[in-house]
Amino acid sequence: MVLDEAAGKERDVDVTVTVTDSNGEVSAFKASEVKHEGKPLDVVAVEQLILKLADMPRVTHKAIFSTSGYTDGAQAKAKRHEVDLYSMLPWDRPIAENFPDFPGVGTPGEFLAHFQSSLLYWAEWQSYFISTTGPESFSFGDETPLFSPEGKKHQQYSTMLDYLNEVLMRSTGLLCTQSPASNVLKTFPYNMYNEAEGYMTGPAWPHTHTLDLSNDEVYLRLEGHAPFRLDSVTISGHLQWRKRVIEPQFHIFERVSDQAIFAGAAVADYGVDDGRMLAMIFSSQGA
Secondary structure, rough: EEEEEOOOOOOOOOOEEEEEOOOOOOEEEEEEEEEOOOOOOOOOHHHHHHHHHOOOOOOOOEEEEEOEEOOOHHHHHHHHHHOOEEEEOOOOOHHHHHOOOOOOOOOOHHOOOOOOEEEEEEEEEEEEOOOOOOOOOOOOOOOOEOOOOOEEOOOOOEEEEEEEHHHHHHHHHHHHOOOOHHHHHHHOOOOOEEEOOOOEOOOOOEEEHHHHHHHHOOOOOOOOOOEEEEEEEEEEEEEEEEEEEEEEEEEEEEEEEOOOOOEEEEEEOOOOOOOEEEEEEOOEOOO
């Protein structure tokens, strides 16, 4: 979020980068807008983005990135206002052509054909939530709403299903580096479980994990009870590793004005259902 002085409020900018010097002082604040359209960005679209960035005096370097290119008028408008335009293109040329730190290296697909992700899952589980101020036992559904201490809808977790998914992810994020999970990952064989989804599974083992939830400030409001906070949860069931072989997509970022390379990237689904992605970035000085 960056202050827009004309609007008198902070506004969202797609990407911001703060550059500091050796003394920790901010030497540059770069802001970029990113567009994924079906047609080249025209002068109207680029002009709107230029105006938005112009009203943010904190920004020292302005840029626009597009997957579909720009019209001639849009390029002229950006040049007039000293806004850099970049195109995001499929990267199928040899890496060595644009990145001198990789002499003799072929195309990105030859350099990094695939990678493997190993993710820990609760394969079978039950959850037991505890509230120190609520009833000894209570029930809820996936769509049961969650609230803040002030009685408003919880900003981060709207329903119990959202919260359960977060709790399970938090649990495996903690357990994946600990024994026995770390030992199972290194020791036991993995077999293809689902050819269509393309992942292998290892052996499942029983486990129980208790998490403190008090800092989340999540409240339930159930009929017949005053609002109460969820303080902890115990998850019991079976843990299991799943391995996926993932083929990344390759893109290169090229400045429109002089075809200078800004960066290259290998991007892939991380294998988790929450939209997280994995990226390997190649800067003009190396990887």
